[in-house]
Amino acid sequence: MNLVENFDLYAPRLINKKELFSAGHRACSGCAEVLAVRLMCKALGENTVIASATGCMEIVSSMFPTTAWEVPWIHVAFENAAAVASGVEAGLKALRRKGKVDDRYVKVVGMAGDGGTMDIGIQALSGAMERGHDMIYVCFDNEAYMNTGIQRSSGTPMGASTTTAPAGKVSMGQKTWKKNMPEIMVAHNVPYVATACPSYPLDFIRKIEKAKSVKGPSYIHCFSVCPTGWRCPSHLAISMGRLAVETGVFPLFEVENGHYRLSPDMPKKLRPIRDYFKAQGRFRHLTDEEISMIQERVNTEHKKITEKAKYLKTGNE
Amino acid sequence: MGKRVGLEVTVAVAEAVALCRIDMAGGYPITPQSHIAEHLSNLVADGVLDAEFVTVESEHSAMSAVIGASATGARSYTATASQGLLLMNELLPIASAMRLPICMAIANRAVSGPLNILNDHSDIMPQRDTGWITLFAENGQEAVDLSIQAFKIAEHKDVMLPVCVNIDGFQLTHMVEPVEMPTQEEVDKFLPPFAPHATLHPAKPVTMGAFAMSDYFAEIMKAKDEAIKNSKKVILEVWDEWGKMFGRNYKAVESYRAQDAEILMLTMGSMGETAQVAIDELRDKGIKAGLVKLRLWRPFPFEEIRAALKNAKKLIVTDRACSFGGPGGPVFSEIKSALYAGDHHPAIYNFIYGLGGRDVPVQDFTGMFEKVIADTDNKAKDTYEFWGVRE
Numbered sequence: 001m002n003l004v005e006n007f008d009l010y011a012p013r014l015i016n017k018k019e020l021f022s023a024g025h026r027a028c029s030g031c032a033e034v035l036a037v038r039l040m041c042k043a044l045g046e047n048t049v050i051a052s053a054t055g056c057m058e059i060v061s062s063m064f065p066t067t068a069w070e071v072p073w074i075h076v077a078f079e080n081a082a083a084v085a086s087g088v089e090a091g092l093k094a095l096r097r098k099g100k101v102d103d104r105y106v107k108v109v110g111m112a113g114d115g116g117t118m119d120i121g122i123q124a125l126s127g128a129m130e131r132g133h134d135m136i137y138v139c140f141d142n143e144a145y146m147n148t149g150i151q152r153s154s155g156t157p158m159g160a161s162t163t164t165a166p167a168g169k170v171s172m173g174q175k176t177w178k179k180n181m182p183e184i185m186v187a188h189n190v191p192y193v194a195t196a197c198p199s200y201p202l203d204f205i206r207k208i209e210k211a212k213s214v215k216g217p218s219y220i221h222c223f224s225v226c227p228t229g230w231r232c233p234s235h236l237a238i239s240m241g242r243l244a245v246e247t248g249v250f251p252l253f254e255v256e257n258g259h260y261r262l263s264p265d266m267p268k269k270l271r272p273i274r275d276y277f278k279a280q281g282r283f284r285h286l287t288d289e290e291i292s293m294i295q296e297r298v299n300t301e302h303k304k305i306t307e308k309a310k311y312l313k314t315g316n317e
Numbered sequence: 318m319g320k321r322v323g324l325e326v327t328v329a330v331a332e333a334v335a336l337c338r339i340d341m342a343g344g345y346p347i348t349p350q351s352h353i354a355e356h357l358s359n360l361v362a363d364g365v366l367d368a369e370f371v372t373v374e375s376e377h378s379a380m381s382a383v384i385g386a387s388a389t390g391a392r393s394y395t396a397t398a399s400q401g402l403l404l405m406n407e408l409l410p411i412a413s414a415m416r417l418p419i420c421m422a423i424a425n426r427a428v429s430g431p432l433n434i435l436n437d438h439s440d441i442m443p444q445r446d447t448g449w450i451t452l453f454a455e456n457g458q459e460a461v462d463l464s465i466q467a468f469k470i471a472e473h474k475d476v477m478l479p480v481c482v483n484i485d486g487f488q489l490t491h492m493v494e495p496v497e498m499p500t501q502e503e504v505d506k507f508l509p510p511f512a513p514h515a516t517l518h519p520a521k522p523v524t525m526g527a528f529a530m531s532d533y534f535a536e537i538m539k540a541k542d543e544a545i546k547n548s549k550k551v552i553l554e555v556w557d558e559w560g561k562m563f564g565r566n567y568k569a570v571e572s573y574r575a576q577d578a579e580i581l582m583l584t585m586g587s588m589g590e591t592a593q594v595a596i597d598e599l600r601d602k603g604i605k606a607g608l609v610k611l612r613l614w615r616p617f618p619f620e621e622i623r624a625a626l627k628n629a630k631k632l633i634v635t636d637r638a639c640s641f642g643g644p645g646g647p648v649f650s651e652i653k654s655a656l657y658a659g660d661h662h663p664a665i666y667n668f669i670y671g672l673g674g675r676d677v678p679v680q681d682f683t684g685m686f687e688k689v690i691a692d693t694d695n696k697a698k699d700t701y702e703f704w705g706v707r708e
Contacts, residue, residue, distance in 0.1 A: 015617060049517045051385060059528050067524035072517040074388050076381060076411055083378035087343065087393075088517055090369035094340040094391055098490025100510075101390070104521050124381065127374030174367035 015205060015316040016042040017223045018070075022305065025068040026060040029251065030234025032241055033057060033140045033224035036198035037111075040085040040138060040222075041071060043208035047104060049088050050074070053081035053112030053121060056147040057140060078112075079120035081220035082128035082137055085110030107128050107212050114141040114155030118181050129188040129217045136211045136218050139181060141273075142226035150229040154179040157249070158294055160282040185219040194254035199241030200223075200265050207254060209266040223250045231281025243276040253309065273298055319499040326457040326489055327352035329381075329496045330396075330422055330482075333464045336504040342392035343379035347401040348434045349486035350424035354396060373470045378403035380408040384411060387417040388525055390516035394419070398486055399426035399440045406444060408604075412479045414541055415526060418471030418511070419479040422464065425586065425624065426486040426635075428674040435674020436486040438586065438637035441614075448541050450480040451550055451615040455589045457494030458612030460484045462565060465504060469555050472511045476548040478541075483614075485587040487674065488602045499563065507562055517636075549616045550706040569618035570625045571610040578607025580686060581629040581663075585611045585648055588635065588677060595682030606686055611648065621656045632663040633685050637702075639669050645701030653699075666692075667701035681705060 020041035037057055041048070049072045052058045058075045061068040068186075076084045089108040095101040110128070112121050116177035117139035125137060144162045145151040152174055161173035185193045192214045196204040204222065211218035224229035225241045227234040244250040248270040252263035273295050277283040324332070331353045334342075342361075344354030360366040365424065369386070373379045379395045387393040388612040397405060402423055412419055426442050427433040441451065450470060454460040460482065467480040484490050499507075515523050529537060553569070560566035573593050575581055584592045599606035609625045611618075626632060636646020644650040649667035656662055666689050671677045692698070 047519045049389075049519070062524055062527040064527040064529040064533050069524050070522060072522045073524050074385065074517055075528070076384050076415075077407060080378060080381035080408070083373065083381035084385040086371060086373075086378075087341070087382030087387075088389055089385075090341050090371045090382065091389035091391030091393065091516070093385030094367070094369045094386075095389060098340065100340075101516075101518055104519075106519055123374060124378050127378055130374075131372065285451060296580060 016045060018042070018046070020044070020046065021061070022068045022070060024066070026063065027056070028228045028234070030227040030237040032198050032237040033142055033226065036062065036140060036204065036222050036224055038197055039201055039204055040208050044071070044107060044109060044212060045107050046071065048072070048109060049092070049106055049233070050111060051076070051088055051107045053080050053116035054078040055113040055116050057111065057113070059147060061267065070158070074075070076290065078116055080124045081110040081112045081121060081305045082125040083237040085137070086128040086131060086133045087134050089135050092101040108134070110135060112139060112141060112289065113147070114143060115145045115153040117141070118154045118179050124189070126188065129190050132216055134216055136220065139221055140222045140224045141220050142224045143178070144229050144282060146226050146229040155181070155230035158297070159286050159290055161285060162282070172286065172290050172292040173282070182219070186258070189258070190217045190219055192254070192256055195221045195250065195252050197223040197224065197241045197245060197250065198250065198297065199238045200245070200252065203252060203263050203265055208253070229282070234280050236248060236279060240279065243271070247271045247273045247276045248298050249273055249276055251302060251305050253305055256314070258312065259314040260305070260312045261314070262309045270298075270302060319497050319503060323448045323493055324457070324496050325352065325493050326460050326484060327491070328356045328426070329461050329494070329498065331356035331360065331462050332498060334361045334394055335360045335499055336499060337392065337465055337468050337508055339366070339368050339394045341369045341371065341383070341393045343382040343393070343395045345373050345379045345397070345401060347376065347398050349426060349490045350396045350398045350401070350422065352490070353422055358537060364693055368428050372666060376404040377408065380405040380412065383419050384408060384412050384415065384417060388415070388517045390498065390511065390513040390518070390672065392511045394421065396422035396424065398424040399428055402440045402444065406447070409444055409447035410527070411451060414537060416467070417464055417479060418477055419480065420464070420467040420471055423481050423483045424490045425483050426488040433673040434486075437672045437674070438483075439672070441481070442638040443463065445615065445647065448545055449615065450476075450478055450552070451483065452480065453483045453586045453612055453614060453635055454489065455490065455534050455587055455610065455612070456498035457492060457496045458565065460489065461496050461498065462559065462563070462567070463518070465499065465508065466555050469508050470548065470552050474514070474552045476544065476551050476560045478544055478548060483586060489587040493519045502675050503562065505682065509659070517620040520572045545616050549613075551620065552613065568621070569613035570621040571612060572625050573608040573610070575607030575609055575617060575625065577605060578629060579605040579629045580633065580689060581607050581609050582624060582633040582635065582682065582686070583611060583648065583652060584635050585614065586637065588637070588671060591677060591679055592682045595679045595686070598679065598683055599686055604686065604690070617651060617655070618687050619655050622652065623659045623661070626656065626663065627661050629663045631664045631689055633689055634667050635663060635685070636667060636669045637671050645669065664695040664698035666698060668700070668704040669701060670704035675705065
């Protein structure tokens, strides 16, 4: 049975009813990222401190003197969410040990967009993960610098048209392959790495809960559909996330202590990427040859992750 | 009463910071600061200091982590120099706007290029407007004392601002000096535990570092300016308390043989001690020379400066950095602006010297005096000169 299709029946029993990211924020209509943040907060619960990078989620949630955050939250700058989170973790650890704060376990979470994680923030993130802080880092990847106006990042997929890598008479738009950030995190040997998407809310919540239970650093890469930047109808945000998974463009998997597992939501047979591309303005200019070239890459990458899940699964020590 | 010991200044500073019972330190290696981070990590490794020592991957992350820790209410510390301080630059105004009482040592070192690891003030000068309380140490004892006082000033409820203590790289940081180290009991008595009014903890959720546009931004900037201006009162009170407890008195502006001086020199940092020797030599020759030493750079002590300079006919301002294409040295321009509003306007000369660790012996200071005395019709006043530069 597909739980997502029976969302009304099952989800309310499984999801924390308390809203820790409140309504009234300023996100665009159809923003899947803000939905992911809300679900993340539900999964994390109250005993959480969040350190956020500059970006969409920061500006829509914290316009002084208002705030959407019901959990302790700090924003410092763009590239340092992981470093700030590591300091929060260190501070709370020392204070708890010395009896200066309540003796309760608090999970520290760093969060940023794809630019704040994969480009400008990758050094701080790498450092924090390598140092082994007890923290979760969540990358909300909407595949470009949406907050500043849809400029390309290293998370922008091949062929997408953005405002700094636009499609033109002699350009297909983005000319580079999306940086494989989850694998970079796997290479840090952190105990838990997962990819997720709010179009699969139960899978996403379960992964956040798992990351929360890990003592040490964990990384979640959350695919976050941005109707504004992708130029797709806002009511299609959830479907677009599902299409990304169903076409293999964004595979859902988790890596626990080096062991790979594909999420049960992953399709047995991939849909053609054309189904995913055709509904988005950012891909509309692509020729059949260009789409075929990207399709080939998606097939190869999907094969790689399937092989990893096959040969690097738990038990294959 | 603490023991008088011979210690390398960086080690003495780390010992002093440990006496402050910090909860967290962020450390990243950079010459000539590294011994502070090394010694603090030793103290943590030996269980002498109960703190989290976070070995970050850059100074940017050092300041970021210290901001995060300070926001939880942890007493947090870091130290840096030169390029490291410039890398932190982005975060310095954020730390002060968030009103976090972070303390930091700066082992002052020239900024590249060309690469140079030795002392001048070109690292701290670009940080002038970041909203940090900025103190300059002249010797090892001052470096120790100011490092402890820094926490008391920063954490005072009427201040709540970060403080940096500037310690000249190598020329001061790497000297072995006799230092009277306060005891743990004395420091505990002087410095109570930090009692923050808002922290990052689920017991009372708060939002820190919110986004503010034109409707609030200017008010927040004004609040920061008022906070740092008001901090002077607290700084003077803390120094008064320190003087009563330890017998070592601190002032925003110190004077040496300046009372009847016709020509005054102004220094900041470790050069003051050498300049003092030059003053003695000049006095022996019957020249009415005196010295004024600036310890408090931010908040700038306007009244004290005007009072200290009120009898001078000529004033030599020395600078260890240059505002290229601007008014000369940054101290020079500050002093000129302090005197402009007053009634007394001595002829001011500016010498930019000791750049990139260039040695400044006593005769350089006496030479500056001789040059200024020789300018009988004040032709060279209001100008700046790179002292001792080959052309």
